[in-house]
Amino acid sequence: xxxxxxxxxxxxxxxxxxxxxxxxxxxxxxxxxxxxxxxxxxxxxxxxxxxxxxxxxxxxxxxxxxxxxxxxxxxxxxxxxxxxxxxxxxxxxxxxxxxxxxxxxxxxxxxxxxxxxxxxxxxxxxxxxxxxxxxxxxxxxxxxxxxxxxxxxxxxxxxxxxxxxxxxxxxxxxxxxxxxxxxxxxxxxxxxxxxxxxxxxxxxxxxxxxxxxxxxxxxxxxxxxxxxxxxxxxxxxxxxxxxxxxxxxxxxxxxxxxxxxxxxxxxx
Amino acid sequence: xxxxxxxxxxxxxxxxxxxxxxxxxxxxxxxxxxxxxxxxxxxxxxxxxxxxxxxxxxxxxxxxxxxxxxxxxxxxxxxxxxxxxxxxxxxxxxxxxxxxxxxxxxxxxxxxxxxxxxxxxxxxxxxxxxxxxxxxxxxxxxxxxxxxxxxxxxxxxxxxxxxxxxxxxxxxxxxxxxxxxxxxxxxxxxxxxxxxxxxxxxxxxxxxxxxxxxxxxxxxxxxxxxxxxxxxxxxxxxxxxxxxxxxxxxxxxxxxxxxxxxxxxxxxxxxxxxxxxxxxxxxxxxxxxxxxxxxxxxxxxxxxxxxxxxxxxxxxxxxxx
Numbered sequence: 001x002x003x004x005x006x007x008x009x010x011x012x013x014x015x016x017x018x019x020x021x022x023x024x025x026x027x028x029x030x031x032x033x034x035x036x037x038x039x040x041x042x043x044x045x046x047x048x049x050x051x052x053x054x055x056x057x058x059x060x061x062x063x064x065x066x067x068x069x070x071x072x073x074x075x076x077x078x079x080x081x082x083x084x085x086x087x088x089x090x091x092x093x094x095x096x097x098x099x100x101x102x103x104x105x106x107x108x109x110x111x112x113x114x115x116x117x118x119x120x121x122x123x124x125x126x127x128x129x130x131x132x133x134x135x136x137x138x139x140x141x142x143x144x145x146x147x148x149x150x151x152x153x154x155x156x157x158x159x160x161x162x163x164x165x166x167x168x169x170x171x172x173x174x175x176x177x178x179x180x181x182x183x184x185x186x187x188x189x190x191x192x193x194x195x196x197x198x199x200x201x202x203x204x205x206x207x208x209x210x211x212x213x214x215x216x217x218x219x220x221x222x223x224x225x226x227x228x229x230x231x232x233x234x235x236x237x238x239x240x241x242x243x244x245x246x247x248x249x250x251x252x253x254x255x256x257x258x259x260x261x262x263x264x265x266x267x268x
Numbered sequence: 269x270x271x272x273x274x275x276x277x278x279x280x281x282x283x284x285x286x287x288x289x290x291x292x293x294x295x296x297x298x299x300x301x302x303x304x305x306x307x308x309x310x311x312x313x314x315x316x317x318x319x320x321x322x323x324x325x326x327x328x329x330x331x332x333x334x335x336x337x338x339x340x341x342x343x344x345x346x347x348x349x350x351x352x353x354x355x356x357x358x359x360x361x362x363x364x365x366x367x368x369x370x371x372x373x374x375x376x377x378x379x380x381x382x383x384x385x386x387x388x389x390x391x392x393x394x395x396x397x398x399x400x401x402x403x404x405x406x407x408x409x410x411x412x413x414x415x416x417x418x419x420x421x422x423x424x425x426x427x428x429x430x431x432x433x434x435x436x437x438x439x440x441x442x443x444x445x446x447x448x449x450x451x452x453x454x455x456x457x458x459x460x461x462x463x464x465x466x467x468x469x470x471x472x473x474x475x476x477x478x479x480x481x482x483x484x485x486x487x488x489x490x491x492x493x494x495x496x497x498x499x500x501x502x503x504x505x506x507x508x509x510x511x512x513x514x515x516x517x518x519x520x521x522x523x524x525x526x527x528x529x530x531x532x533x534x535x536x537x538x539x540x541x542x543x544x545x546x547x548x549x550x551x552x553x554x555x556x557x558x559x560x561x562x563x564x565x566x567x568x569x570x571x572x573x574x575x576x577x578x579x580x581x582x583x584x585x586x587x588x589x
């Protein structure tokens with residue numbers, strides 16, 4: 001008996017593949033310029049405009065295809081940044097212990113107490129909502145988790161024979177952390193990555209929905225923000241961008257869960 | 269250690285943590301580009317006017333002094349005055365707290381109770397039809413962005429069917445009293461509460477199902493069955509053990525619910541703290557933003573504390589070491 005039917009991982013990977021393909025080949029699958037206005041505004045879906053047009057006559061399908069780029073870019077880059085930060089903080093806290101550990105974990109706690117959206121609101125409003133500011137802002141809400149996971153791994157690893165041996169042989173701290181501790185502490189963080197990417201994508205979409213995203217980027221959240229005004233006339237503007245967002249996040253969650261189920265203890 | 273000493277110790281530990289939240293918000297706000305004086309006085313004032321504004325709001329003092337002033341006043345429950353509206357921040361916040369508490373609290377209770385119940389009910393027949401249906405639905409549910417759920421609910425139930433009001437917390441025409449007023453608020457609450465509850469409900473039911481499956485495989489369940497306990501009693505015993513780790517996770521969701529509340533309040537124009545934070549952020553109303561962040565953090569700390577105590581209540585094995 002499995003905890004979950006294992007179908008999830010495959011479904012997740014296929015869905016994710018579709019979204020990645022959409023992002024990579026946006027220009028091919030959606031030949032219309034997402035920013036070009038001029039078509040009849042607020043057209044319902046038709047063979048000509050697959051998913052209809054918005055209030056300025058822009059093609060919704062093209063906007064959604066290009067929006068995949070923004071979502072994946074922000075999701076992946078901010079996760080990379082938060083993971084690297086979290087790894088560095090976690091390894092340092094676990095290895096040095098004492099004051100370093102105390103200090104870093106208290107800082108992590110502060111970031112975990114403040115609800116993520118409020119940190120993001122605060123930072124984005126003050127540093128501006130450009131893609132290159134959104135990415136570190138979202139990363140800042142995500143680093144405590146990998147930091148904690150790595151720290152607890154390191155705490156048990158650092159007393160193991162191979163680490164003690166490396167230290168007895170005169171290995172320097174940086175060498176021990178990089179060559180011996182990090183590679184062993186990394187796998188549990190790796191499994192959590194798809195989940196982190198999903199959360200980052202949701203946060204970016206949320207910020208854009210609040211009007212704090214990058215005004216120059218075709219983001220799904222921004223599409224939903226403008227959809228609000230035309231909900232009575234144009235249901236498609238609210239329906240499709242949200243469906244794309246949900247499908248992407250669902251794909252990442254399914255992959256994350258599938259990885260957990262395959263690597264974690266399996267219930268017999 | 270008794271429950272009381274434990275709670276007191278937890279509260280004492282939380283104080284420096286909350287102070288560092290205040291310091292952090294203060295530092296962030298002040299390393300940001302842009303001069304708050306421009307946001308107070310608007311564009312096109314004379315330099316002398318801006319100087320006057322800076323002096324009036326203490327913005328001309330050195331940063332450490334501003335911080336010390338800020339922490340001192342925050343510790344006294346005073347978050348200063350709103351730069352935009354001139355009112356004390358705390359009273360602005362207090363007028364918004366009930367709306368958010370109602371929204372977040374009801375979503376929290378509904379998602380926890382319904383989520384745990386669903387998880388416990390489908391687990392005994394794992395991989396059956398109901399279980400698979402619930403698994404599929406909750407996988408989708410946990411991926412649903414709260415603001416999209418909100419938009420769809422508003423689109424379907426307010427705009428198309430006209431069953432619920434689209435926005436706000438009370439009807440604007442006349443203000444009914446007593447029960448009529450409560451019913452009116454409830455009528456407004458249902459859609460935003462549902463939007464906010466969907467994601468945690470899905471997450472809780474998935475987790476509960478998993479933990480229930482684990483509990484059902486434990487030897488004490490076999491013993492209970494062997495003793496001939498009725499099935500309902502056996503399930504109850506499994507559920508009691510399964511719910512423990514779920515309680516911890518539910519407590520950890522407080523922050524996520526506040527995040528969701530900011531978005532939900534925007535979709536439904538719900539007059540809560542989230543809207544206040546967003547509006548303050550857009551106008552760079554520093555004291556209000558900092559006040560909301562600190563108060564929201566106090567809220568999360570309290571919920572975590574309550575969760576820990578609830579954990580102790582359901583698990584008699586816990587001692588407060």
